[in-house]
Amino acid sequence: MYNKASQKLWIEFIKEPIFDEQQVFTGFLIILNDVSVRKVSETEAAKQLVSLKKMSFIASHEIRHEFSKIMQVTQTIKLQKPDIQVYQQLLAEIEKSTDKMNAAIYELNNQINFATSNSISLDAYLHQEIEEIVLIDDDGLINEMNKVVIRSVFPDMPVKVFNEVDYAISHINAHPFTRRKIIVDLNFPHKSGWHFLDEYQKLDQPWSVVVLTSSLQQEDIERSKGYRFVTHFMTKPLNQTQLKGLRILASKKLRVA
Numbered sequence: 001m002y003n004k005a006s007q008k009l010w011i012e013f014i015k016e017p018i019f020d021e022q023q024v025f026t027g028f029l030i031i032l033n034d035v036s037v038r039k040v041s042e043t044e045a046a047k048q049l050v051s052l053k054k055m056s057f058i059a060s061h062e063i064r065h066e067f068s069k070i071m072q073v074t075q076t077i078k079l080q081k082p083d084i085q086v087y088q089q090l091l092a093e094i095e096k097s098t099d100k101m102n103a104a105i106y107e108l109n110n111q112i113n114f115a116t117s118n119s120i121s122l123d124a125y126l127h128q129e130i131e132e133i134v135l136i137d138d139d140g141l142i143n144e145m146n147k148v149v150i151r152s153v154f155p156d157m158p159v160k161v162f163n164e165v166d167y168a169i170s171h172i173n174a175h176p177f178t179r180r181k182i183i184v185d186l187n188f189p190h191k192s193g194w195h196f197l198d199e200y201q202k203l204d205q206p207w208s209v210v211v212l213t214s215s216l217q218q219e220d221i222e223r224s225k226g227y228r229f230v231t232h233f234m235t236k237p238l239n240q241t242q243l244k245g246l247r248i249l250a251s252k253k254l255r256v257a
Helices: 038-080 085-113 140-153 165-176 191-205 218-225 240-243
Strands: 011-019 025-034 119-121 127-129 134-136 159-162 182-183 211-214 232-236 248-250
Touching: 038 085, 038 140, 134 140, 134 165, 140 159, 140 240, 159 165, 165 182, 165 191, 182 191, 191 211, 211 218, 218 232
Parallel strands: 127 248, 134 159, 134 182, 182 211, 211 232
Antiparallel strands: 011 025, 119 232
């Protein structure tokens, strides 16, 4: 139905039977209500929901990825034990600011996805004695900083770094009996971390995988649960507390890489 200005109208149609005093049907009462405003509101609400989901993606992927870099830079510098007091104080202030921003992004994402966590255990994590840690991330700077964090907790642990999925798979194929923990990012410009998980699944290896990403998307968390070997979903930046929580047992046969 359209009004005089040729604008489309949403009409609610109500049809009620009418009976006389002897309960004999005499006709219908027809009521037409203009509900165009309500329908427009519902349409706008749907559009807003799409926008909110886009905001969630931006907050959890793009913005937080950059802030996770800043957070890890400050953490790495602190691990180098700078001896300039003012410099340390500035770093502390920067870290406070990034922590607040990180918390705000979590809150924004929670409002849309209802629940998320920065460290979610997806399965019981076994005490496994390992010989190496494999890092897979296309960002070279992140890889180097992650190595610093790992060495601060496990100083004698060999760390193998790969910025492409295919190279990591080739290494694992070439050394199938090496006991290892694998830490992989999800977001790559070409073959993603999901591609790695699919390929690794075909190898039927017993060694578990930790997803380490800047993503806070609930969809990514749920999808990760579909891989039996993925035991943890952690958000960047990698820190000492996260590593200690993985319960990695270093092999006595380890040599410094």
